[in-house]
Amino acid sequence: MSEALLASQAGAAQVAAPASGARQFWRRLRAQRAVTVAAVVFALLVFVALAAPLLTALEGQDPNAFHPALVDSAAGGVPKGSFGGISGDHWLGVEPQTGRDLFARLVYGARVSLGVAFIATLVQVFIGVSLGLLAALGGRWADQVISRFTDVVVALPLLVIGLGLIAIVPDSVPRPVLITAVIAVVGWSGTSKIVRSSALSLKSLDYVSAARLSGWGRLAVARRELLPALAAPVITYGVLLVPANVSIEAALSFLGVGIKPPTPSWGQMLTDANTWYQSAPTYLLLPAGFLFVTVLSLTVVGEGVRTALDPRAASRLKVGVKSRKDAKSRKEASK
């Protein structure tokens, strides 16, 4: 190694102490302020779910207690009072027909909905990514078998799957586990299709070939080279799975394999609230709003992760700010 060569690098080497990949990732993630805000919002939601008993104790309401006196029976059971019966006792009003406390039901509902939908999403993404990768990389036969298996799962309606499960699964299996499993089983196909199609494009790239030459097995190549590139579509799609899973959870309740009443869940609340959006709008808007905030915060976090995972996008992001500054200075200069 010639001295000259080493020296020639010195100019370029005047950089801050290098950071490892993970640390760089965090740095890039934290650089996005919206992500921090969204993460805090999401954490708050999780906190609300975990602290549901505490919060309802604070309010002094039981999520399952009926208050027939608070609804107008002759008018179909609309909550008495304005804004769905909001009062000091019932912070967010009461449910039509039953008069159950909405705040209590919402925070308890967060437990089921966030827990089930979130875990199910993770499982779905895991299954989807694994099978999608296997289909794309495992050769023609693996692709055929997996793709056709996916077709079977896609074509089987939830109704039939629900019926099947009622028949096989013993009552001893805890409901949340069962629901999570069912949702995971019915909902991975989208992820798997996306992963398969993207991986098919990616696998012809030189850097994947290079990794294969490095001596990695297919699995390792998939994990190391393809996964990071697949993160963008998978995260984007995965975030959308959360509200989709909340609806599946509600649909499962119809089939009798869902959360058992009277336990509340956002999905069920949304479904029940459907017809009430005119006469008792808060009943619909509250769970819908919570779900929306959840999805929005997840979206922003997901978007941030996506950006942080892609060093090129990350540097572009930084630039967006600068270019605006550039534009400003340009404008000033032209005056």
Added chain:
Amino acid sequence: MTEATTEALVEVVDLGISFGETRAVDGLSFSLAPGAALGVVGESGSGKSASAYALLGLHRSTGAVVDGTVRVAGTDVQRASDAELRRLRGGVAAMVFQDPLSSLDPYYAIGDQIAEVYRVHRGGSKRAARARAVEVLDRVGIPDAARKARSRPHEFSGGMRQRALIAMALACEPKLLIADEPTTALDVTVQAQILDLLHGLRQETGMGLLLVTHDVGVAAESVDDVLVMRQGRAVERGPVRDVLGAPKAAYTKELLSAVPRLDAAKPAASDAGEPLLEARDLRKVFGRGKSSFTAVDGVSLTVRRGETLGVVGESGSGKTTLGRMLVGLLDTTSGTIRRDGTAVQMVFQDPVASLNPRRSIGESVADPLRASGVRDEQRIRARVGELLERVGLDPDRYDRYPHEFSGGQRQRVGIARALAAEPQLIVCDEPVSALDVTTQAHVTELLAELQRELGLGLVFIAHDLAVVRQVSDRVAVMRRGRIVEEGAVDEVYGSPKDPYTRQLLAAVPTVDPVLAAVRRAARKELREQLREQAGAAGRDEVAAA
């Protein structure tokens, strides 16, 4: 417009470019008169590409900070509005990028991409634009341009892609052509053809040329003035004759002395050991039916331990295809390859595409180490650092991402990665094409060293005949998918039998600008001869069918 012609086409004053804390270009000033040609040579990573980008304002919204002033054809690039910039880009000044594969949209036919760009500036019907695309493709020497215009970039060889980019630039008939290493993937005959073409255009249309190159010979053949760069600064600038003939700066002298000579052969092949790889009658056919194309057509070769097989040949003759088949990345259509468990590696022709943009280069280099089961982080870092250092990169840039590197630097990362695996055989596909001669000499020396130490077998695909001579024991000349001539280096270089080999040798650029002009004329003649020959061959084929 009239104003523009009176003033300099390009006027760069005190240009500085920083990427974060990296100062890539610092205090660079130069100007270029209309119709003139300026060559920028210099060390890999010295800021050549970065400066070229600045001429088109391409650093805008990328995170780079640019200072100083840049005026191109009367436009202040730094302050121009987006619309003004768009008018400038392509229409007035066109750029040929350094990384040809990644610079084309993989989803669209090449002809369409050229046509699209053409229409933005020249308007006209889609059809006319397509016709124009075919025309320029033909001018840059793409055979059967009408058909090839419909191909996607991945169906092109490295050199063909590079020519496609040149064609794109020429399509709009710009006043200024900024060509960043435009001939790195071209064999010498095609390279000469391209350089002649550029020369011709300058004469016909008065196009200005800013040629970034590491190849002093190329500069000598095509420019009036040279600018020598190092570490982001100009070290010397002047008429090509003076700078190359009587260099003042120490760095320029060093550079010139490192230029490999056609007659400088490798120290006699140590000992040709047992065969590492034997290929028999390899064929590769792309596509099916009518659109099928035979890229490699009955190639047999053997690579032995401790030996270097140089492969030279026309752009698009199937060198990359052959190399990929040898390492097993591409299935053969027919023929057999015996590797007997030889650990093989490849240095890819396109360094950008061969590096995962999401992983730091250190991690990419560490890949083979991790794959072989090394878990100790410290050891990995140490070993990768050592490798980076050996290819002339700063080990501290372990955690940097590929897009933060210059073309030549990425190429060296690719070499480091291939070496990390400690393979027995490496197929190097144009491994030094983007390196300045000093770095190039250093890297070839490194390979030779390893070969001596480990008995490494090398397949060295390159278009630079001098380099090939320097590193190879034997050399194979490829044309149209076949090996037209094979033998010991001295034999092939000394007494070439095949006319194509002779033509190749004749086309090697010389560092002497005067000689270059003479040879340009001679080449023209030879080319015409060859074209007649090819026509005859084509007719024979038709007759046989």
Added chain:
Amino acid sequence: GPDDSGAKNAGGSSDGKPQKGGTLSVLNNEPQTDFDPARLYTSGGGNVPSLVFRTLTTRNREAGAEGTKVVPDLATDTGKPNADATVWTYTLKDGLKYEDGSPITTADIKYGIERSFAAELSGGAPYLRDWLVGGDKYEGPYKDGGKGLASIETPDAKTIVFHLNKPEGEFPYLATQTQFAPVPKAKDTGTKYESHPVSSGPYKVVKNENDGEHLVLERNPNWSEATDAERKAYPDSIDVRSGLDASVINQRLSASQGPDSAAVTTDTNLGPAELAKVGGDKALAGRVGTGHFGYTNYIAFNPKVKPFDDPKVRQAIAYAVDRSSAVNAVGGSSLAEPATTFLPNQKAFGYTEFDHFPAGASGNAAKAKELLKEAGHADGLTVTLTHSNAKGGPKGPEVATALQDALKKAGITVKLQGLEANDYNETIQSVSKEPGFFLRGWGADWPSGGPFLAPIFDGRQIVKDGANFNTGLLDDPSVNKEVDEINKLTDLAAAAPRWGALDKKIGEQAVVVPLFHPVYKRLVGKDIKNVVISDWTGVLDISQVAVK
């Protein structure tokens, strides 16, 4: 039957005399999948079917309680019984014709009844099978080798005689069902008959798409008003669209745009959320018809299952129920009335007011606790309530959770077991699988106590190996005997109070806890005239409706 089918008098904008002409639209939720008279299970001949099928007798097309009477239709009277009401004889009116102009004969009525015994055409009410001599063995005309069912005689084309195996004073009610519609043997196409049944009524079927999803009925030129005192048949044609969502039906009716101004629904109530809106709109409220159909929703116990074998536990629950919560769960006081009697609160059923275990509006937890303590459950009790998963229904999770909450106050912890509809029906109707504590409903096949009480409380109607409705497995000889006694009466007015008395007596055993009777609230289009809602069906009678 157990189905909540249909009910009473709306105040449509009925100014001006109704006129003939126009097209009536019917916007329904459930398609008329069965349109074969043999397969239909209707109360009083149904609404749409009775436009096409005339029967020996029919329901009186009058509003309110008058509408619970049975009147002659094809026959000249409501039937002549023999002394002990085991033989019933009917004579046809003159000039009765099918849509093709051919005459209607009693042989066709006999054939129509016989068809309903065929396995291919199952689905009707069980009474013919249970009452006709030999009915339990008969397998229908396709398998009898042309012999027919001997207990139906047709001495001539105008006379038909039914031989029953026991006295049945309510036979005239049975003769209102569509199985008594004539079917010409030559036109019988078996399972395909429903796509074009031969009309004997004022309208004929010109279109039956997608298994009853879209029906178009047009005037039957061979129907004569002179022979039919009941059906008014004002519109020229009737267009029945079904498969519509309930909220969309109500939207369309309230908007009343274009053809929807002449639209009604025969199966869709206003939902609870819609009630609140309609209530605030005078014009809309004027277009709502309210009706009562004989139906009761109740809690059923299986006294073979612990702890419900203990009457005290059952009574405790009867005291603890919160009827206002239960009523709210199905839409509030406008859509349901709290019930303490099993019989619906109508005179025709013999309604006799009683409340053996007064729970007040929202339950008497104290009294319930007291009883539980007596029963040895001083520390409370945990039980499982089985319900259907059908959302929003009277047997669904909403009512179940309302009860759960009410019983909690009495120290009873209720676990819920929701079953999918089929599973639920099969479970609660199977003597071997029947759970101890579940939700149930029962509706009238005709407005009388007989079909209301007997299937539920008559010990001889316990079905061991099939669908059982006597869920309390009650087999009380005194009850059985009283049922037989009342059935002998052909004076229905005299029979009614005795059903009421029987209901009160059975109520003491607390094998069921009545919860509520549904109320029907339905919108009609703004051009609809002559809305008649009888207490028999609880919904407007489309044979009376006019659109002009």
Added chain:
Amino acid sequence: MTGFLLRRLGGAVFVLLALSVVVYLVFYAAPGNVAQIVCGERCSPAQVAQVHDRLQLGDPIYVQYWHFLQGLFAGRDFSSGVGVVHCDAPCLGLSYRQDSPVTDILVNKLPVTGSLVIGAFVLWILLGVGTGLLSAWKRGGAIERTLTGLTLIGFSTPVFVIGLVLIIVFCSTLGWLPFPQYTPFSDNPEQWFWGLLLPWISLALIESAKYARLVRSSMLETLAEDHVRTFRAYGLTERAIVGKHALRGAVAPVIALSALDAGSMFGGAVLTESLFGIQGIGKLLVDSVRQVDLPVVVGVVMTTGFFVVLANAVADALYAMADRRVVLQ
């Protein structure tokens, strides 16, 4: 290509048979006495037994399945009481409840669901890709944030709410559109269109959110790539770059996902169909499952399976055309 078609055909047969087996097994295990349901609640045990025989429910499940397979390939005969109903191959059996061949029922319903799916598909692709494109183009700005918010609202609101709101606004209140109703295209193309417009819009509003998000994210990925730089350097407008070059990079996931969605939607957009009173396959499925009408359920599920396989095959072919680096498998 021939190889591809043959393999796909084989795959389709496999999928359809697998689906039918699963449905048979589920219905075998699921609660609910079919004969009782078909016969009616108040049937006597003897009558139930007759129905049981008539429907051949007494046979072991594999025999029933065998009959089904026979019908599929050779047709079957069924008694209609007075005579015999012949069900030509491919016979999916006779509906327990409707007494007509399942194939006929499905053939009747297909145009209905087909109209719904195809219209909605076109709309949601346009809407989804358009929104995604716009938000990638205007990335970082207020427009993008608004679009993101709107798509997410669209996605997290139940179709029932969206649909009903649309009906109330456009049909009841404004009266601009007729209440949704299916009219066969062949009867009256205009009515067909207006009657289906709202169902299409509601479905599209919900489905398009997915596409919008995906398109946007894939496009941002592509925008970071080097070839985009080339087109910038040649003066292409941002709009052209986003709309053409970046969009092309987003095509892969969109094709994959839309095949899946369109295919599975042939199994019925149950909620949409029932809200808008469109008697399509989804409604049929729900009704049939409720009534344990096994032959119809098998038929519907197999139809869905068929369309899923078909859509995927089309997607793969399209995809190989769009990206020639991918080989058709």
